Amino acid sequence: MHEPRLITAGEAIREATDLAMAADPSVVLMGEGVADPKAIFGTTANLSQKYGPQRVIELPLSENGFTGIAIGAAMNGLRPIIVHQRVEFCLLAMEQLVNNAAKIHYVSNGAHRAPIVVRLIVGRGWGQGPAHSQSLEALFAHIPGLKVVMPSSAADAKGMLLASIQDDSPVIFIEHRWVHYVKGHVPPGMQTVPLDGPHRLREGDAVTVVSNSYLTLETIRAAEELAKEGIAADHFDLRVIRPLNVAPIVESVRRTGRLVTVDTGFMTYGIGAEIVSRVMEQCCMQMRASPRRLGLPEYPTPSSRSLAAAYYPRSPDIAAAIAEVAGAPAARIASLRSTLSADRESVPLDIPHHSFQGPF
Amino acid sequence: MHEPRLITAGEAIREATDLAMAADPSVVLMGEGVADPKAIFGTTANLSQKYGPQRVIELPLSENGFTGIAIGAAMNGLRPIIVHQRVEFCLLAMEQLVNNAAKIHYVSNGAHRAPIVVRLIVGRGWGQGPAHSQSLEALFAHIPGLKVVMPSSAADAKGMLLASIQDDSPVIFIEHRWVHYVKGHVPPGMQTVPLDGPHRLREGDAVTVVSNSYLTLETIRAAEELAKEGIAADHFDLRVIRPLNVAPIVESVRRTGRLVTVDTGFMTYGIGAEIVSRVMEQCCMQMRASPRRLGLPEYPTPSSRSLAAAYYPRSPDIAAAIAEVAGAPAARIASLRSTLSADRESVPLDIPHHSFQGPF
Amino acid sequence: MNITAIAPKPPETPVIAASAGPLALYRAMLRIRLIEEEIANRYSAQEMRCPVHLSIGQEATAVGACAALRTDDQIVSSHRSHGTYLAKGGDLNAMMAEIYGRETGCCGGRGGSMHLFDDRVGVLASVPIVGSFIALGTGAALSFRHANQDRVCIVFLGDGAIEEGIFHESANFAALKKLPVIFFIENNGYSCYTNLEDRQPVRPLADVARAHGMPSVQIDGNDVMAVYAATSPAVARARAGLGPTLIVADTYRWREHCGPNYDNDIGYRTPQEFESWRARCPVETMGANLMAQGTLTKTAQAELATEIGAEIDAAFQFAIGSAFPDPATARDHVYA
Amino acid sequence: MNITAIAPKPPETPVIAASAGPLALYRAMLRIRLIEEEIANRYSAQEMRCPVHLSIGQEATAVGACAALRTDDQIVSSHRSHGTYLAKGGDLNAMMAEIYGRETGCCGGRGGSMHLFDDRVGVLASVPIVGSFIALGTGAALSFRHANQDRVCIVFLGDGAIEEGIFHESANFAALKKLPVIFFIENNGYSCYTNLEDRQPVRPLADVARAHGMPSVQIDGNDVMAVYAATSPAVARARAGLGPTLIVADTYRWREHCGPNYDNDIGYRTPQEFESWRARCPVETMGANLMAQGTLTKTAQAELATEIGAEIDAAFQFAIGSAFPDPATARDHVYA
Numbered sequence A, B: 001m002h003e004p005r006l007i008t009a010g011e012a013i014r015e016a017t018d019l020a021m022a023a024d025p026s027v028v029l030m031g032e033g034v035a036d037p038k039a040i041f042g043t044t045a046n047l048s049q050k051y052g053p054q055r056v057i058e059l060p061l062s063e064n065g066f067t068g069i070a071i072g073a074a075m076n077g078l079r080p081i082i083v084h085q086r087v088e089f090c091l092l093a094m095e096q097l098v099n100n101a102a103k104i105h106y107v108s109n110g111a112h113r114a115p116i117v118v119r120l121i122v123g124r125g126w127g128q129g130p131a132h133s134q135s136l137e138a139l140f141a142h143i144p145g146l147k148v149v150m151p152s153s154a155a156d157a158k159g160m161l162l163a164s165i166q167d168d169s170p171v172i173f174i175e176h177r178w179v180h181y182v183k184g185h186v187p188p189g190m191q192t193v194p195l196d197g198p199h200r201l202r203e204g205d206a207v208t209v210v211s212n213s214y215l216t217l218e219t220i221r222a223a224e225e226l227a228k229e230g231i232a233a234d235h236f237d238l239r240v241i242r243p244l245n246v247a248p249i250v251e252s253v254r255r256t257g258r259l260v261t262v263d264t265g266f267m268t269y270g271i272g273a274e275i276v277s278r279v280m281e282q283c284c285m286q287m288r289a290s291p292r293r294l295g296l297p298e299y300p301t302p303s304s305r306s307l308a309a310a311y312y313p314r315s316p317d318i319a320a321a322i323a324e325v326a327g328a329p330a331a332r333i334a335s336l337r338s339t340l341s342a343d344r345e346s347v348p349l350d351i352p353h354h355s356f357q358g359p360f
Numbered sequence C, D: 001m002n003i004t005a006i007a008p009k010p011p012e013t014p015v016i017a018a019s020a021g022p023l024a025l026y027r028a029m030l031r032i033r034l035i036e037e038e039i040a041n042r043y044s045a046q047e048m049r050c051p052v053h054l055s056i057g058q059e060a061t062a063v064g065a066c067a068a069l070r071t072d073d074q075i076v077s078s079h080r081s082h083g084t085y086l087a088k089g090g091d092l093n094a095m096m097a098e099i100y101g102r103e104t105g106c107c108g109g110r111g112g113s114m115h116l117f118d119d120r121v122g123v124l125a126s127v128p129i130v131g132s133f134i135a136l137g138t139g140a141a142l143s144f145r146h147a148n149q150d151r152v153c154i155v156f157l158g159d160g161a162i163e164e165g166i167f168h169e170s171a172n173f174a175a176l177k178k179l180p181v182i183f184f185i186e187n188n189g190y191s192c193y194t195n196l197e198d199r200q201p202v203r204p205l206a207d208v209a210r211a212h213g214m215p216s217v218q219i220d221g222n223d224v225m226a227v228y229a230a231t232s233p234a235v236a237r238a239r240a241g242l243g244p245t246l247i248v249a250d251t252y253r254w255r256e257h258c259g260p261n262y263d264n265d266i267g268y269r270t271p272q273e274f275e276s277w278r279a280r281c282p283v284e285t286m287g288a289n290l291m292a293q294g295t296l297t298k299t300a301q302a303e304l305a306t307e308i309g310a311e312i313d314a315a316f317q318f319a320i321g322s323a324f325p326d327p328a329t330a331r332d333h334v335y336a
């Protein structure tokens, strides 16, 4: 047994990349900033020194081009990891991802492969504004042929990144910037975590709750407080958005008869919609309450913190929604909300914790 | 009263464009092929002769660039209509649409506007293959600030295109290539059809059915046959994917307790998921059967007609799904299926009707 | 379903070896011409149910350029890919079966005419989104560099494709890293029905290379020897690690943009223009030259045509005789 | 919520009229410098809670170029937009309030530092996605053509931004249509922390224009008179309908890519390099020149600084004293 090691998800991502590159010379790391001193928020630190410019390839500003270059190289056997400091930059590369990466294996009748990993970082807070803060997993989730992974813990960040790199299909690996700060016990060495679907974080019989990425952390907090109030959530961290393994969630809802989804991205036409639909197709007649979704509202992210305050669902909102679906009385919901609000508001709303001082 | 005029949706689109350009000199038409002899499947025929190259602007191959150019021009008062012969070409312009077009009004606190219309044509059939046949409305539907319209009739094609051109927000106007062939009564002149949500095509109490674009036509056929069998569908053509007006659908499901959605695009993380979720959030406890979704399966469009045969939901599949949700006995479902199959199979599966001879 | 079961058999015609001389180049062009014409002839039977973009009139570019390559070099191209696929040695049977949507097609019927590839001879991919393949080919070159191989990739692109931003992004990267890639522009003067002058400012087309500090050359794309002569040093340069070259080869597409017919009647080009290019037919010109030199005789020419005709007949028979893919396999290979 | 209610008041400093002479250009540069320094000073108070990309060291490009424009001409720029916004006459109060996230900001607090605009003086937009704004500015020029106006748009872009395909797509279109747009490259040699040589092949940067048959000029971007002298004929050319020009102005960013600090310690550039550029400070150089010419005195300089200082103090007070936007308005203006 190893000593438990407490590292952040950001460090875990760096470690996974390092291990994968050491183990397999076909792994290359490509992106704008991968070899610079900031090293993608530290997640690629020292890798260019260690593996050299042939394997850690600093790129000109050319998101569409370099995505195609990565795919072409992958078809010939490389395993490129490409990184975007913001999800939005990757919008320039949608054609390559949707038409080439997602389809080359299919259209070649299995002959070709595009084993690329696309690391996308979701910006949040510190007034990033509407074009630097989106969580657009739903766009990728819609496309057969892509895999979409969103870790919320340090251990998953490492293990699932390793699994993504080893995967022969293209994987969109979405890292919430605030998840980078999360600490957790991470086993050392080449230990992959399979891309096999939702992970139950807490067992309960009252309500099934499905969250992803950073909002899993807010939901954990909510579920803790709910448990104290006697409302036992069956809480799943979704982790793999595509291909979607909904079976454990359906099984859970069959027991609870209640469902709440919590999305890091826009709610409308978002991830929760698919989960609700899949569940309803299978156990609509067993529901004890209407399902409920949380997610970002119907407008872009405003920069000013006064406007952004109500933008993101936080643990108090999540707890209240879960308690409502569980049928808790109004007074209990109000008290939950105030306990959690007091707790959450000790940190400014636009940063994950006090060490975070902008501008990124 | 005017004589009823029977024209195709393709002709209706041309007529709407012509009327809008005649009425408003700020309307310009831009795209690859808008001024060429094929004139975007005839939908821009003769407009370059009539309005000249300053207003009908043939473009170099530069989807991302010209989308930004259209947005910049729109911010200064033009009303560009841009056209892509295939939805897929527009994937190159996602950044412009998602970050600039969708957000410029919001981020400027209402000062700026981007009144562009983006006409996207969905390819289908004749072995187009995986990169020329997608119906990707769900990608646009996810983005607040965009409007997404999908007409299924000639009258809507005309009236909603006029309304889209007059709209001060960016509108993604998705035309299914097979809808171009649909004939219908279209009023002459500047008659807009508001972008106000679903349109009830048939009243009934048995099942609520929501379809969009080309699959509305297959669903109409299914619903006709179902009616003969005594299953009365309450059939809505969705028409406006975003902003989504779900109220009439919810009202209907409250009566029927049953819901079937039929998507032209991929089912998973598709349009139907949002509709099912919205409905379930409001009337889950009134359902008499689990909801059901139809749409494209979890793989890219193969070119060969033998592989594509089962790809698209057709009237027999749609009728069978509706009948099942309505609780019809298996024998009745089988007979419905065979009636409709006989009917549908008089035309090869990869073309809308016999006049269609490829290669487009 | 089993991939190896449907793998096409080794091609009868290997990559045209430069050493085989001008006659081999002539034969390769004639073969492409006759194949394309047969597709055009049979298209109206509506059994080839996918778009086809014929390269009749442009045979010299594909053949001259591929003649400068080794079998283990690669090429990528776009919608108009029959000529380059065949010139690089792509399997004719697999191509015809693909166009006919059969399980013996190079994609098992999944791609159609716009997705041709043949891994055994270095036809890496063709994809129908204009410009998209330019980055794929540049990535192939990156993989050669990574593996320390002296292989080269030719990206065949149209005069339209260079307007796409991805061309410049790829060219910048290739020039920066001195990748072994050649950007070979088949300049037929049109993007669908739109003339070059209506899409790009007036300047020598080869000047696009200057933006990226890349050498370039503009040549007669209907002269297969000129194409070969221009491509060979570019290939040598790339192989030596000296980086990419841009080649602009002027040529002309005879038939309609997409489909089997002539379309000079629809008004986007003049009959005079068409005739002037037809008079410069790459195949006929080369044939006449070879005859003038005494390398080719009327009889030999007729024999060639017969021989190729037999191969083509066999290929169509192979395609038509092949089974359609089993619908039950449609869900396979979404994930690797 | 009501747009007019929060519209910024007319700017105290109009667009620098060329006629106002070198002293006006000096003043405009000094003003930008002092504003940016004050932002840097106050940033650590954590009340400006949005990313800021300071243009300290680059003042001559913004000022020299905008001096060649009329008020009704337009500009677009990117993340590093304070300097160009101010040089074109953008309202200082509205900018500071925007950075402070207040309702009196030019975007009502919705955009932050990377979304500055001021319609009254032709600051059309700045947007934070690199390259994205190049097409917007080209579109603005298209709208001038459409309306038969003799207005011009300058697109300010970095040496990084020209790597994006959209630059080439926009340049091709502008050259083809001879649009009244100027592509003005503020070449500070870096894209974030990556040197130009690590991103582009060796060739004169101005050669990118040759791909599009566009005239180009490379100038000392720290010499405001040189910038003005190069921009004026380009503007005249554009206004006369003769089409776009590419201007490459070499300059240097002093502070970190994003944020208020110096970052020469982190190792992507040498202190020597930094010092050599600091020695060529555009503001000091111009000040010294003016003094040498007798156009400026120490006293006048001190007075200028005091005057500008007062304006800056007032602007920060305005920003800090302004209300935060009402959270209830967050849903407004999604659709027009």
Ligand SMILES: Cc1ncc(C[n+]2csc(CCOP(=O)(O)OP(=O)(O)O)c2C)c(N)n1
Binding pocket: B032, B061, B063, B085, B089, B092, C079, C080, C128, C129, C130, C131, C157, C158, C159, C160, C161, C162, C188, C190, C191, C192, C257
């Ligand atoms: C991104 C994109 N835009 C538009 C099209 C439609 N399209 C198919 S072929 C073609 C013309 C391409 O011209 P060129 O590159 O010169 O090749 P050519 O057809 O002349 O061989 C166009 C516009 C496409 N397939 N992809």
Ligand SMILES: Cc1ncc(C[n+]2csc(CCOP(=O)(O)OP(=O)(O)O)c2C)c(N)n1
Binding pocket: A032, A061, A063, A085, A089, A092, D079, D080, D128, D129, D130, D131, D157, D158, D159, D160, D161, D162, D188, D190, D191, D192, D257
């Ligand atoms: C499409 C895109 N890719 C990457 C980024 C991240 N980014 C922000 S500024 C910047 C550097 C831009 O360099 P340059 O254009 O030279 O401008 P400078 O910062 O030097 O003024 C980068 C890469 C972005 N905002 N947009």
Ligand SMILES: [Mg+2]
Binding pocket: C158, C159, C160, C186, C187, C188, C189, C190, C191, C192
């Ligand atoms: Mg061409």
Ligand SMILES: [Mg+2]
Binding pocket: D158, D159, D160, D186, D187, D188, D189, D190, D191, D192
């Ligand atoms: Mg720079």
